[in-house]
Amino acid sequence: MTGRQTEPYGRPDKRQAIMRAARRVFGRDGYARAGVDTIAAQAGVSKRTIYNHFTDKQHLFETVALEGAHEVTAAIAQIMDRHLHKIVDLEEDLIAFSLDRVAAVTAFPDHFALVRTIEAEAAHIPPAILRAWIDAGPQTGHLRLAPYLRRIAGQGLLEIDDADRAAAHLTLLTITDINQQTFYGAVPLPEEKVRAIITGGVRAFLRIYATASPPGSP
Amino acid sequence: MTGRQTEPYGRPDKRQAIMRAARRVFGRDGYARAGVDTIAAQAGVSKRTIYNHFTDKQHLFETVALEGAHEVTAAIAQIMDRHLHKIVDLEEDLIAFSLDRVAAVTAFPDHFALVRTIEAEAAHIPPAILRAWIDAGPQTGHLRLAPYLRRIAGQGLLEIDDADRAAAHLTLLTITDINQQTFYGAVPLPEEKVRAIITGGVRAFLRIYATASPPGSP
DNA sequence: GTCAAAGTACACTCACTAGTGCAAGCCTTA
DNA sequence: TAAGGCTTGCACTAGTGAGTGTACTTTGAC
Structure with a gap:
């Protein structure tokens, strides 16, 4: 047209x-x-x-939403690679990864404010566009995290049956918790609380998925 | 005034x-x-x-938001009591509880659609009102769940250091996951997927917090 | 039946917004 | 320098929405 x-x-x-x-x-x-x-x-x-x-205003909105999702997805991919490519201490690395991932929300304030708007508009966005956005952004986040976890499992540090679900669980226990409490950064949360939530979340994650006897143990 | x-x-x-x-x-x-x-x-x-x-339109919105939060909180409290007052099989009971809790989203479609709107408006709602809403709704949900978990722990079925955090984790691994995927019911999710997420979430929760040797075991 | 409180119909103000049309100016490339 | 695509400023349409003022009717208590 x-x-x-x-x-x-x-x-x-x-x-x-x-x-x-x-x-x-x-x-x-x-x-x-x-x-x-x-x-x-x-x-x-x-x-x-x-x-x-x-x-159109609508068209502009959709374009911006999609483009932004790609950008942030790329940034998150970098963060994953930085922290999860080579594991030294699994707990520490996961905590550092999650903290950085949370920091991305602060680093891209405009984007994540937009995420909130998109979620609010979900019912008014054409389903195809919404689908495309989910695939470009949030969904890709999971799908990209899963292979890292699978690889770590391959090293004997994790015991995972469904890597996608594990990725979802890690995300929920850390970033989602914080995003929900802060409304994606709209309401502040003191640094130490963020740290506490992340630490608690990662420890919980490890209790679910860490191997009972890691390869380093006797 | x-x-x-x-x-x-x-x-x-x-x-x-x-x-x-x-x-x-x-x-x-x-x-x-x-x-x-x-x-x-x-x-x-x-x-x-x-x-x-x-x-005011604003005033109307705020009033409706608060009133609705109280209503739903009461409904959720009932669901908690129904499933968690007396534990028969912990895993089964937690799953049934979570399924019912998710069903509440469908049972109060107007309310949860409003929740999405509130979250979207977070940045435009006077902080005091937002605070009041959080306290009346989501927050109360956690605070009410925690005592049940504490009680179950007292029966030797769970090992919990921080009941509030445990409540948060259970919530995240079940309802939050689903609400996020469905945008609070705006986008449908097949019944069997809901069940799978809840089951997986509860099992994960139990791996974090279930006692290694429950009282019934030798 | 009376009376006052509450609700209704409707017309109106004022501000704001999406989107368009057009004539004039700018910038780049040939 | 000439040309053509792109941008701009501005005026304009047409619609919408919050909120008000007012004269009138309904309702319920006594």
């Missing part, structure tokens, strides 16, 4: 400025409250330009 | 109709999209009446 997704239109810098601004404003104000004028002002761009790049 | 909270105003049936309608519409459409006219129509009440009962 529009053809604007396939053959790119306009100056890329403008487009990027729009997306960045849209992410921030949608995340801060929510979909309905966010005004296209506000986004334009934030982007330092004429409103008309936004409508030259994107057919 | 208004005095309307302290000395009740107007006919209670009208007030209740408004609250019911507001809960549904806020939950379905989100705060910003929800129109006071829509709520009035849904309640079968004149818009003016709404403004006679509540000073």
Whole structure:
């Protein structure tokens, strides 16, 4: 219909400025409250330009949501690799990993504010788009974590029957707990509480999945 | 300021109709999209009446959020008592409890749709109100679950150092997992998957907290 | 039946928002 | 320098939504 997704239109810098601004404003104000004028002002761009790049407010929102998911997924992948590629002390490494993963929420405040908005809009987003977003973001997080756990299990440190479920459990016991309490960073939580939750979560995870007699033991 | 909270105003049936309608519409459409006219129509009440009962759209929203939290908390308390007052088989009882707790989301669709809206609005809700909501709803859920776990631990079936954390973990591994995947019921999840998640979650919980040698064993 | 409190219908203000049309200006590439 | 795509500013439409004022009717208690 529009053809604007396939053959790119306009100056890329403008487009990027729009997306960045849209992410921030949608995340801060929510979909309905966010005004296209506000986004334009934030982007330092004429409103008309936004409508030259994107057919619709809805379309803009969807595009921003998907693009952001990819970005963060890549960042999380890096964090995983940094902490879980080579295991020294499993508990310590998992704690450090989880702390970094939580820190990502602070590092991408606009994105995670947007996540909250997306979850709120779930019922008003076309199912196909929502599906695509889940696949690009949250879901990929799990699917990428699972292989690491499988590998660690292969080293005899974990005993795992279903790696996907284990990944889900680790996520729930650490990041999800914190995200839920802080509403994805909207409500502050003191550093020491974050640490306590993560530590408790990782220890619980290890009680579920750690091998009874690790390879280093007699 | 208004005095309307302290000395009740107007006919209670009208007030209740408004609250019911507001809960549904806020939950379905989100705060910003929800129109006071829509709520009035849904309640079968004149818009003016709404403004006679509540000073504000915001005020109405806050009132509905708090009232709903109390209602559901009471319902959950009943479910807890039904399943956890007397333990026959711990795993079975916990699974049955969790399944019922998840079913409550379906039983109060309006309320849980509203929960999603509240979480989305977190950043726009006055902190004091948000705090009050958390205390009345989610938080109370935990605090009420903890004593049951403590009691079960006292019977030698669980080994728990921090009952609040244990309650949080049980919640995360079961209901939270499901609520997150279904966006509080907005996206369907087949019955058998629900069952699988709950079962897996409860088993994981027991691996964390079940006593190594229960009292019945030799 | 009377009276007061509460509810209703409706018209209205005011602010704001999505989206469009257009003429003029800018920038880059040839 | 000429051209053509892109951006801009601005005015404009058309719709929507919160909240109010008012005159009138309903309801329930006594």
